[in-house]
Amino acid sequence: MSIREMMEVMRRDKKVVAGRLHFVIAIQIGATMTIDDVTEEELKGVLGRLGLKR
Numbered sequence: 001m002s003i004r005e006m007m008e009v010m011r012r013d014k015k016v017v018a019g020r021l022h023f024v025i026a027i028q029i030g031a032t033m034t035i036d037d038v039t040e041e042e043l044k045g046v047l048g049r050l051g052l053k054r
Contacts, residue, residue: 003047003054007040 015022021043022036048054 001052003044003052006047006052007044010043 010016010021013021015024017036020036021038022034023038025033025035027033
């Protein structure tokens with residue numbers, strides 16, 4: 001899967017609110033945090049480091 005394909009899939013996720021993707025992060029056992037300030041460039045960088053092709 002390419003980064004472009006993954007970004008398209010993520011844009012259709014239920015956690016997209018007003019065009020912005022929200023991530024639910026486990027911060028400790030039984031506790032989560034929602035973040036929405038991840039830039040598209042940061043996300044593409046992480047996906048690239050995980051091995052997705054550009």
